[in-house]
Amino acid sequence: MEYYNLFFLLCFSWKQFISNAHSSDSNQQLIPTEKLLVLTVATQETDGYLRFMQSANYFNYTIKVLGMGEEWRGGDVGSSIGGGQKVRLLKEAMEALTDQEDLVVLSVDSYDLIFAGGPEEILRKFQEANHNVLFAAEGLIWPDKRLQEKYPSVRSGKRFLNSGGIIGYAPYVNKIVEQWNLHENDDDQLFYTKIYLDSFQRETLNIGLDHKSHIFQNLNGAIDEVLLKFGTKSARVRNTVYDTLPVIIHGNANTKMYLNYLGNYIPNAWNYERGCGVCDHNMVDLSQLKEYPTVMVGVFIEQPTPFLSEFFQRLVTLDYPKDKLNIFVHNNEVYHERDIQRFWEESKDVFNSFKVVGPEENLSQGEARNMGMGLCRKDLGCDFYLSMDTDVMLTNRQTLKILIEQNRKIIGPLVTRHGKLWSNFWGALSLDGYYARSEDYIDIVQSKRVGVWNIPYMAHIYLIKGEVLRNQLKERNHFVLEKLDPDMALCRHARELTNHREKDSPNPETFHMLRVPKGMFMYITNRHEFGRLISTANFNTSHYNSDLWQIFENPVDWKEKYIHPNYTRIFTENYLEEPCPDVFWFPVFTERACDELVEEMEHYGSWSGGSHEDKRITGGYETVPTDDIHMKQIGYDKEWLHFIREFISPVTLKVFSGYYTKGYAVMNFVVKYTPGRQAYLRPHHDSSTFTINVALNSKGTDFQGGGCRFHRYNCSVDSPRKGWSFMHPGRLTHLHEGLPTTNGTRYIAVSFIDP
Known part of the structure; x- marks a missing residue:
């Protein structure tokens, strides 16, 4: 077998010589776009996967998805080693493609990746790189830092291999992946790294790294290097260090939230000339439905709140069939008992159902919010759950309809404090998970940029699909997590991964935990004026009115x-x-x-x-x-x-x-x-x-x-x-x-x- 591999590599070496000779020809023809096949692994249609496919379809890439519907056994690649399942799936797919010598295969991740350019550009840059196989590169070595000294030194650019992006001619890619004989949860990047560090294979197969991000831009350790660049039709990222325009943007490691920010623009999500290019995608027309969806509205009074009677009046006057609204009110303030009683007497027969939990129940904020959400989760007829704090003054009677029609798993309307930049969302998070101002925060709050925005944190008011509560958010304790406030806990649960027991484990004591990608996107929309947030900080309740x-x-x-x-x-x-x-x-x-x-x-x-x-x-x-x-x-x-x-x-x-x-x-x-x-x-x-x-x-x-x-x-x-x-x-x-x-x-x- 070893002699066979040696012979095969020698043959490849001769083909490489011929290939290099041809590539030096100034009249080299560009590879036709139909000769590019994109292979990606996705076991579930997550929000990240749908975004990936949306960007791929925009540029007319030919995509083949591997592993859809399989159980993920590749470990938690976001925080530890793993990903071997991706190599196994790629190996199986390449077995049928190995004889197509002129086929270029692009293997990329899907959950955390966006296309910023089209097939023509990526093929041209691949040819210019003059390699048979080209891997993405990054400035941080993973997973074995002891291998650093074995990497070839580079005069300029990123030195270390990243396995989230591979492009190469089919026979050469096949020659690499056919060497895989490890476990599903072994590390894919370590596997590729060892092949690349083998100088004989590196030279014989002509493997290179995209050192200056001509094709692949890995964001880990490089966020400060990239800058949004707006065109007339689409947005791009420019690598300001190497002055390149990467075609593929990869939010590897802990940069997924920054990728979400970039995804609000790239490729055609928003630009200055055309505004939002994707806001109307997959919308629902309520007027075409036989009947309106049923909504559970959770109302939370967690501190003394001014203008509460006006809040309730706005709730009653929402332009939505009242027989499709079920009301849950948690009142944590004795001061507001008379307001609740008045609202109850005036509105108990207006809505489909009306439930009030008062301060005598002594529920924490997290417990109360879990209760309200749980009422929708366990009711199979509950299509949506709308959570509202009473410091939200909705001036737009169409708010609920607008949110439902946007057809997002989790979405909230932008509301701000009058004359201030204080709002119900954060555009970014700091390293410790708290507020950080994104570059576009002020423009969104002031409606200089109008659209539907993927954000890492929201509060005060948001709409969640009932099916999401019964699937991705089916756990019952989403509002309680460490020392976080309830909304922060919910958002963190939605953003991050969750553990699930392996279904087929015969012995409960020996089962291993599967990390199922959740990574749900949360959106805020400022396509309409919705209302405002009132301040509760200095509300003195010692007066009669x-x-x-x-x-x-x-x-x-x-x-x-x-x-x-x-x-x-x-x-x-x-x-x-x-x-x-x-x-x-x-x-x-x-x-x-x-x-x-x-x-x-x-x-x-x-x-x-x-x-x-x-x-x-x-x-x-x-x-x-x-x-x-x-x-x-x-x-x-x-x-x-x-x-x-x-x-x-x-x-x-x-x-x-x-x-x-x-x-x-x-x-x-x-x-x-x-x-x-x-x-x-x-x-x-x-x-x-x-x-x-x-x-x-x-x-x-x-x-x-x-x-x-x-x-x-x-x-x-x-x-x-x-x-x-x-x-x-x-x-x-x-x-x-x-x-x-x-x-x-x-x-x-x-x-x-x-x-």
Whole structure:
């Protein structure tokens, strides 16, 4: 047998001489693309495999997949030796190809590899390399560092062999792999390395390494060398050290997340001119289905959260059939019990099912999330699981439909904090598995790059297919892992591998564990505006209506809840009235704002009684007293002054042109008029440059009588509108009085501005 091998190698050596002579001919013909066959090993159709096939199909490669459906017995090649099963499969495939001398075989991995160029380019570069077999190269030696000194030295380029990429003429590739006689979990790279380090075989078979990444770019140890390069139709990676454009990008070892980042662009996923090139691939058209999928919605209240009633309202108004929605709510806060009770009473018959788990169950966040996900997992009729934290404000009623139609295993909508770069995803991870900013993070958050993005971490809101929960994520404890928070634990479980017992092991005590590739991709989409994240960090729950205090922390949500929907029309349509000279009347508060402010004052309860003696003010004496409570008494003075500057000052500039208010007021208070305590207010001037007077309840419903009369103009406004404000000059021209309240209770909010 040894003589036969020697004779065979000598024959190959002679063919090599002839081949070299031919290759030196400047008129050498390019190898036809139909003479290139790509062989890859994949035992399962993982997300990485599907991405590989998508890039291969884009360039029209001819692909033959080896091992599909087989059980993987090649070990955990991501963290230890293994991969022998790949060599065995390649050996079996090459037996039928060995006599095709003009066939070029490209053997590559599939789960962690992307094509960046086409067959013509790869064949041209292979011919230029002038080898019969060319292996990928890398700068780190694996798996046996003791072999380092046996490697041929190189003047420039990567020195060590990587087995994730092999290209060569079929007979020569066959001559290499036919030497395999080891086990499935032995190391494939060590096998190829020993052949390459055998100088006789290296020279006789004319084996080389792609030292400068002309064809193969291995990312391990080389991330700093590569740079994205955008073209009109596709994106490429440039190796900046060797100034080459690799055709095959391999995310070997611990660089798979960086490959996922590159895969968001390469080859045609996204570029500046065309935008997203793959976002519409494999989408589902819900309008073509006989019925909508069933969705389990998990809602999680894990800390005191402002605007919770608004969150629930947005959930109810999602544009999705309510009989296809099952609601699971975990509330970990006693403070929110009344919100849950109200939501339950209003919505328990709206949805298909409604389950609430309260703080009395004493569940951890991880346990609660496992419970919610488990409800979908064990229900074969559950098509999707939507997890939502209550700090997510969905402003897009189509969100659920959009996510389902994107047809991804795990996908979330991009939501950010207003005016900040804080979002519900990370574009990269640091070495210790925590946040790192990817190069494109800011552009994605700011929607300068729009698409569907493969990312390593998401939180707050995401949709998972029910079939994924019953297969790849069928374990029941995905939200608990070491000291990670629940969402980090889930994402790590989804990204990484999982152990499974070998099915055919006859003896449970001697079974060996199989590492099944999971590597699920998680996506975030910013193809639409979906909503925002609210801040829960400084939510003080000591007030009766604590949302009122969120004007600084969550200004957008505060405005949506408390500022009248017609307020902006003041500036776009001149939507205000002038019932008396220089008395302007305009909408400012919603009815909810009025009600909550009144409730807050009544909850505080210490009304002044309308006495002249008043220790709350400088001097201790009020000339024209009212039965009131000052904003400062309930700790709302800073918030009220901010309201004046944000929403009153712009109106002032509009109606009193040329006057620029400081938006400052010492006297800010809510007045209560009742027939039995104080029904009216005698004529007076206000100690202000101008005054605002906001009606907090409705005439005819809550009280009778009331209003305001301006003496100079003999003009009265006796039908105040709830949520509308008067604005009038204070000190000189507008002597006025509060008309008697004859029945019920009237509330107004007053500020003496620029005293």
